Amino acid sequence: MNTYDPAWLPDEAWHALRGRRALVLADGGPIADTLGGELHEGSDPDLVLALRHHADTSDAARAAVRRAPADLGPEGYAVTTHGHTTVVLAESEHGLLYGLFDLLRADPPADGGIRLERPHTALRKLDHWDNLSVHPRMGQVERGYAGGSLFWDDGRARNTPEELRRLHDYGRLLASCGINAITVNNVNVHEDAAHLLTDRLDDVVTIADALRPWGIRVHLSVSYAAPVLLGGLPTADPLAPDVRAWWQRTTEAVYEAIDDFGGYTVKADSEGQPGPHSYGRDHAQGANLLAAALAPHGGVVHWRAFVYDHRQDWRDRSTDRARAAYDEFTPLDEQFDANVILQVKHGPIDFQPREPVSPLLAAMPRTRLAIEVQATQEYTGQQQHVCYLAPMWSEVLGFRPYGEDDARTIADLGASGGFAAVANTGNSPFWCGHPLAQANLYAYGRLAWNPALDPDTVLAEWTHLTHPGAPDLVRTTVRSALEGSWRTYEKYTAPLGVGFMVRPHHHYGPDVDGYEYTPWGTYHHADRDGVGVDRTTVTGTGYSGQYPEPWSDLYDSPGTCPDELLLFFHHVPYTHRLHSGRTVIQHIYDTHAEGCAEAEEARRRWQRIAHLLPGERHRETASRYEEQVRCAREWRDQINAYFHRKSGIPDERGAERRECGT
Amino acid sequence: MNTYDPAWLPDEAWHALRGRRALVLADGGPIADTLGGELHEGSDPDLVLALRHHADTSDAARAAVRRAPADLGPEGYAVTTHGHTTVVLAESEHGLLYGLFDLLRADPPADGGIRLERPHTALRKLDHWDNLSVHPRMGQVERGYAGGSLFWDDGRARNTPEELRRLHDYGRLLASCGINAITVNNVNVHEDAAHLLTDRLDDVVTIADALRPWGIRVHLSVSYAAPVLLGGLPTADPLAPDVRAWWQRTTEAVYEAIDDFGGYTVKADSEGQPGPHSYGRDHAQGANLLAAALAPHGGVVHWRAFVYDHRQDWRDRSTDRARAAYDEFTPLDEQFDANVILQVKHGPIDFQPREPVSPLLAAMPRTRLAIEVQATQEYTGQQQHVCYLAPMWSEVLGFRPYGEDDARTIADLGASGGFAAVANTGNSPFWCGHPLAQANLYAYGRLAWNPALDPDTVLAEWTHLTHPGAPDLVRTTVRSALEGSWRTYEKYTAPLGVGFMVRPHHHYGPDVDGYEYTPWGTYHHADRDGVGVDRTTVTGTGYSGQYPEPWSDLYDSPGTCPDELLLFFHHVPYTHRLHSGRTVIQHIYDTHAEGCAEAEEARRRWQRIAHLLPGERHRETASRYEEQVRCAREWRDQINAYFHRKSGIPDERGAERRECGT
Numbered sequence A, B: 001m002n003t004y005d006p007a008w009l010p011d012e013a014w015h016a017l018r019g020r021r022a023l024v025l026a027d028g029g030p031i032a033d034t035l036g037g038e039l040h041e042g043s044d045p046d047l048v049l050a051l052r053h054h055a056d057t058s059d060a061a062r063a064a065v066r067r068a069p070a071d072l073g074p075e076g077y078a079v080t081t082h083g084h085t086t087v088v089l090a091e092s093e094h095g096l097l098y099g100l101f102d103l104l105r106a107d108p109p110a111d112g113g114i115r116l117e118r119p120h121t122a123l124r125k126l127d128h129w130d131n132l133s134v135h136p137r138m139g140q141v142e143r144g145y146a147g148g149s150l151f152w153d154d155g156r157a158r159n160t161p162e163e164l165r166r167l168h169d170y171g172r173l174l175a176s177c178g179i180n181a182i183t184v185n186n187v188n189v190h191e192d193a194a195h196l197l198t199d200r201l202d203d204v205v206t207i208a209d210a211l212r213p214w215g216i217r218v219h220l221s222v223s224y225a226a227p228v229l230l231g232g233l234p235t236a237d238p239l240a241p242d243v244r245a246w247w248q249r250t251t252e253a254v255y256e257a258i259d260d261f262g263g264y265t266v267k268a269d270s271e272g273q274p275g276p277h278s279y280g281r282d283h284a285q286g287a288n289l290l291a292a293a294l295a296p297h298g299g300v301v302h303w304r305a306f307v308y309d310h311r312q313d314w315r316d317r318s319t320d321r322a323r324a325a326y327d328e329f330t331p332l333d334e335q336f337d338a339n340v341i342l343q344v345k346h347g348p349i350d351f352q353p354r355e356p357v358s359p360l361l362a363a364m365p366r367t368r369l370a371i372e373v374q375a376t377q378e379y380t381g382q383q384q385h386v387c388y389l390a391p392m393w394s395e396v397l398g399f400r401p402y403g404e405d406d407a408r409t410i411a412d413l414g415a416s417g418g419f420a421a422v423a424n425t426g427n428s429p430f431w432c433g434h435p436l437a438q439a440n441l442y443a444y445g446r447l448a449w450n451p452a453l454d455p456d457t458v459l460a461e462w463t464h465l466t467h468p469g470a471p472d473l474v475r476t477t478v479r480s481a482l483e484g485s486w487r488t489y490e491k492y493t494a495p496l497g498v499g500f501m502v503r504p505h506h507h508y509g510p511d512v513d514g515y516e517y518t519p520w521g522t523y524h525h526a527d528r529d530g531v532g533v534d535r536t537t538v539t540g541t542g543y544s545g546q547y548p549e550p551w552s553d554l555y556d557s558p559g560t561c562p563d564e565l566l567l568f569f570h571h572v573p574y575t576h577r578l579h580s581g582r583t584v585i586q587h588i589y590d591t592h593a594e595g596c597a598e599a600e601e602a603r604r605r606w607q608r609i610a611h612l613l614p615g616e617r618h619r620e621t622a623s624r625y626e627e628q629v630r631c632a633r634e635w636r637d638q639i640n641a642y643f644h645r646k647s648g649i650p651d652e653r654g655a656e657r658r659e660c661g662t
Helices: A011-018 A030-038 A052-057 A059-067 A093-105 A161-177 A191-197 A201-214 A241-257 A283-297 A321-332 A390-398 A435-449 A455-466 A472-483 A485-492 A551-556 A563-569 A584-608 A616-647 B011-018 B030-038 B052-057 B059-067 B093-105 B161-177 B191-197 B201-214 B241-257 B283-297 B321-332 B390-398 B435-449 B455-466 B472-483 B485-492 B551-556 B563-569 B584-608 B616-647
Strands: A022-025 A047-051 A077-082 A085-090 A114-117 A124-127 A130-135 A139-141 A181-183 A217-221 A263-266 A300-304 A340-345 A368-374 A419-422 B022-025 B047-051 B077-082 B085-090 B114-117 B124-127 B130-135 B139-141 B181-183 B217-221 B263-266 B300-304 B340-345 B368-374 B419-422
Touching: A011 A030, A011 A093, A022 A030, A022 A052, A030 A093, A030 A201, A047 A052, A047 A059, A047 A093, A052 A059, A052 A085, A059 A077, A059 A085, A077 A093, A085 A093, A093 A114, A093 A161, A093 A455, A124 A435, A130 A191, A161 A201, A161 A435, A191 A201, A191 A217, A201 A217, A201 A241, A241 A283, A263 A283, A283 A300, A283 A321, A283 A340, A321 A340, A368 A390, A390 A435, A390 A455, A390 A485, A419 A435, A435 A455, A435 A472, A435 A616, A455 A472, A472 A485, A472 A584, A485 A584, A485 A616, A551 A563, A563 A584, A584 A616, A616 B616, B011 B030, B011 B093, B022 B030, B022 B052, B030 B093, B030 B201, B047 B052, B047 B059, B047 B093, B052 B059, B052 B085, B059 B077, B059 B085, B077 B093, B085 B093, B093 B114, B093 B161, B093 B455, B124 B435, B130 B191, B161 B201, B161 B435, B191 B201, B191 B217, B201 B217, B201 B241, B241 B283, B263 B283, B283 B300, B283 B321, B283 B340, B321 B340, B368 B390, B390 B435, B390 B455, B390 B485, B419 B435, B435 B455, B435 B472, B435 B616, B455 B472, B472 B485, B472 B584, B485 B584, B485 B616, B551 B563, B563 B584, B584 B616
Parallel strands: A022 A047, A047 A085, A124 A181, A124 A419, A181 A217, A217 A263, A263 A300, A300 A340, A340 A368, A368 A419, B022 B047, B047 B085, B124 B181, B124 B419, B181 B217, B217 B263, B263 B300, B300 B340, B340 B368, B368 B419
Antiparallel strands: A077 A085, A077 A114, A130 A139, B077 B085, B077 B114, B130 B139
C-alpha cells in the first residue's frame, strides 16, 4: 500500500498549527516526542503545550494554571489564550495530545477565555476483528469491508518501514478523535492468533510500539481454551489451580514485554467459542480468572455479553434471542471483579439498523459495563452504502432507561466501563473502503469522548477537517450525503425494527426469509395476516418485561410502542395503523419507495460536485453510489413483492410508482 | 488413499470366472493384456474369449462363429456355451472386454444357447467436473460430494504407483458397466486447466494411458478462449483464419500425443464462460470450428446446450429459462458438422429431481444429440441422501416425445450422439462418498449401454455383485433402500415439479425463497393464493408450445397435465384439485410428511442389518441416514410452514401429525 488518503487529517488541516512557534513542556517519552514531531518548536513561542508541573517555565502556562481547575484528570486538558499565545495545559502527555487535536478542530478561545475538556470515560476502545491470515470463509478481516488488515499479513505482524509508517498514521487518526485502546485481533480467536499470547507475543510488541506514541494501549483477544491450546494443560477450568497459575505466569510475561498492555478481550461460550460453561462454571467465574491475572498489572478484561443459543429451533416461539444476555448475566451482577468490564452490544440482537437499547445495560448496577457499537457496517450496507451511524449511536447513548425523570443515560451507565466499537478500517486506500465511512470512525471517537455531542456537529467537524479548502457546495453535499443516510438505509431495508431479512452468511442485500427457518434466533414471523415478533409480557416472550418502567409498559402495548420498533415487540396485522396514520403494509410500501428515491437523489447530488471534488475521493464514492442504488432497488422490490404476495394488499400508491413486480 | 472399497467388483464376484481355465484369442495390445491379466489362462480351456478372425484356432470358438450373426459391431459380443466351454465372441477387444464383464453379471447361456449384446450407442461418456486444484468456492470437484479428484492433485495429474493403481481400478469399474469415454476436467475451465490442451498435455497423456486398457477414451474440456489464453492471438473468433489454424495445429499435437483421443467438451456462452457470441457468431459456427480441427483425427465436439440468461430480472415473467436452449438452438438444426454432438441436459432447467423432458431433444432431427444426466447428486441430496436415479433416467429415456403412436423414444433420439453423465466419483473410500451412491454410477453405465433395461433389474444386478456372499436380508434391505428412494426424495423437497427451493450456491437443504428474487431464472411464484409457473401457450411463457403434439396440448391444460409436473407448467390456487383427488396444499402437507416418514423408515431398516453387514459400508451408510433424516425433517417443516403461512390453509391431518411449527 503505497498511497492512501489522509482522511480527516490532510496537510492543509495542520497548516495553521504548524505555522506557529511551539513550546512543549513535558516529561519526555514517546507521546512528548510525538508532540514535538507534529509541531515546529521555535523561540518566542505562541503555542505552549505544558504539563502542570512544568508550567512554571512559561508565563502563559503559569497564567493558564491560575485559570484552570486544580485537576484536569488523566486525559483532560484546558485550552487558554493569553494575548497571542495559546496554551494547552494538562496533567499528562495524553492530555496535551488531545489538546493539540482540539486545536485542529476549533479555534482557540478568545483572549482570557478557557476551554475545558475531559473524556466521559477512560476506556475508548476500537476492536479489530482482524485475522492473522486470510480465513477461508471470513476473509482476513471478519466483517471487514476495507481491504486487508492494517496489522497482519500472512500470519505475521506487518513491520516493513512502509507498513509501520502507515500504522503510525493510523495511530494519529485514532488519537485525533480520542480513541485510546485497540484490540488487535479477532474476538473469534483462531489457532494461529491464540499464539499471540505466548510464543508470538513479539508481534503484539511491534504493534504496541507503533501505537504507544499516540497514547493507544493494545488489548488482545484471547481464547478461553488457551491453557489447553498453548499451555498443554488438560483443562481450562477457571477454578483449577494450575489454570490460574498458567494465566498468572502468562500475563506476567505479557507485561514484561508490554508494560502498558491494556488487557484481554474475550468472547466466551458464544457462537461456538470455548468458555467456562464447558467446566460447569459461570461467566463471572470465567472472567474473574483472567481478571485476577491482570489486576496486579492494571489490566482489564473485556468480557463480551454476546451470549445466546445459536442452535435454536425456529419452531419454538418461546425462546427469544433478545432475552438471552439479560437472562444470562443479570444473576451475576455483583460477582465480577473490579477489573472486569462486561462488554454489551447496544441492542439485544446484533447491530441491526434499528434495535431497542439492550435492557441488560440498565440491569447491572454493580458491574462495570462497556457499550459496544459496530463501526464496520456489517448490517448497514458494508461500506458500499452511505450510512452515517452517529445519529443511531447518539440515540442509544442518550437513552434514559429509567425514564425521563431519571437523569441517567446509557452513556452514564457505561462511563465506568467505557466504549468499544468494531473497527471499520483496513488497508484500503481510504482506510474504510468507502471514503464517506471515515465519518463513522471519527464520530465514534468523538462520541466516546463526549457522548453528549450532537452528531450533526461532529459531522460538521469531520466535513470541515476532511475538506479544508473545498467550496461550500462540496461541504454541504458531503454533509447532506451523510446526515440522513442512516434513516434512508433503515427505510429501504427490514421494516419497523424487525431486523435481518439479509442474505445469510455475508449479510449483504435482501433475503426476507434468509434467516426465517434457521437456528439463529432472528425471525420476522411474517404470515399472510401479519408480521413481527411478539415479545410482550402477556402473549409473547416476555422480553419487554426486562426493561424498567416506563419502558416496559410502553413497549408492551402496540398503542404506545414507538412505530420504529413496532415489529420488534409486536406481531400485528398488516392493516394495523401506526402512530403515523399509515397501515403497516402501506408503511412498508411507502418507506421502501422513499428510501430508494432518497438513495437515488443522493447519488444525483454527488454527481453534481464531480467538477468541484476531483480525484479518487469523488470517483470511489460515485462508484459506490451506483452499487447502493442498485442494492436499494433490490431491497425495495424484493421486500415490497414479498409483502404484497403474502398480504395480498396492493400498494395504494402502486399506480404512481414504477412497477416493482410481485 | 491406501484402501478403498471394491464397489461392485469385490474379489468374490470374480471367483467363479477366475477359477476357470481361460484362453484369449486376440490381437494383442492394451485391452488384450487386460483380459489376460484378469483371467487365468490354462490348457484345456473352458472359457474362450475370441476375436472372430482368430476363432479358427478353437473348436468352441468356431462353433460360436457359426451360431452368431455375421457382424457383432465394434463393441458388441456374443456369449455361447458349448458343452462345458463358454465362448465370448467379438469383432474387437472392446467387445471381448464387455463380454467378460457380462459373465460377471450373469451365468452363461445353457449349452447350445447364445446371448447377444450390442450397445445402444457408441458414446457412453462420463464427465468429471474436476478442477486441477482446490477451487476457493467450488472445492476440487465442482458439485462433487465424494472427496477430491481421482485424476488431479494440487495442479498435476496423479501419477504415484498407488494413484495409478487406483486409476486402473477405476477404469475397471467404468468398463464393467459399459462406460467408454471420460472427460477429465471441469466444463468450467479455469486458467490452469486451460493449459492441459497445450503445454500441460503430458498430464492428459498420463490419464489416457491409465484408462486405455479399459477401452476408455479421454476427452478434454477446453476453453473457447484458448486461442487468446494460450495462443496469444488477439481473438478467438471462429471465423478468423489464424484461429482456425491455431485449433488445427493444437489438435494435431494432441493426437500426436494421444492417438485415440476422444475430443473436446465445451461449455460456451454459458454462465459466464467465453464463447462465439463474443464475436457475433452463433453456436454452430462456434462448434464447427473445433469440429473441423478434430474431424481428420476422428474426434468429436460435445457442445453443451446449457445456455440461458443467468442475469434475468425476476420481475419479468415473460422470460423463461426453460425455453432458452430450444430458442437458442433449434434455428441452428442442420448447421452443425457431422462430428458435433449437441449435449443436452435431460430437462429444460438443471437436473432437478423432477422436470419434464427437454423439448430440445425432439426438435433437432438433423443434429447429433447427446443426453446429459447428472450422476452427482447436486440437487438430489448430495450423496448424503439415498437417491437411486435410474428410475428417473429410465422415465426420461423411455419418453416418447411424439406420442405413444410413434415408437421413437428419447433414447433413440440420442443414439447417434450418445449419453453423458456428470460423474459422482472422487477419491473417497467408497468412490461416491455414500456407499449406496455407487448404484447410480453402475446404473448410468448400464442404461447408456441399454436404455431399455428395467432400473429394478439393474439394481438387482448391482446389489448382487456388490454383496456376493451376503444374507438375503442384506440384499433385500439394500434393494428396498434404493428402489423408491428417488420418489421419497421428491416427496420431501420442492413439490409437484416446481423445482429448486434449495439453499443458494451450494444447493443443499431447503430455502423456499432462496432463488425466488434472484437473476437465475428459477422461480416458484408462490403468493397467498397459489403457486407454480405459468408456462402455457395462452397465458404463460409459451414453453409448453415447444413440445410436439400430444404433449403440447396435454401440458398446456391443468386438467391433463400430469400431477407431478403441474407446478412446472401451471400457476394454480392452493385449492386446485389434483388427479389424485387431493388439493395442492394438502398434497404438499401429505407428501412432505410421507417422504420424511419414508426416510425414517429406511433408516430403521438399515439399522436392523447392522449385525449382518459389518464394517464401514454399514457404518458409513448409517451415519448418512442420520443426516438424511435430519435434512428431510428440515425440508418437511420448512416447506409446510412456508405454505401454511402463505396460504392460511391448515393441514387437514395436522392434529394427527407432529407439530411442524408455523
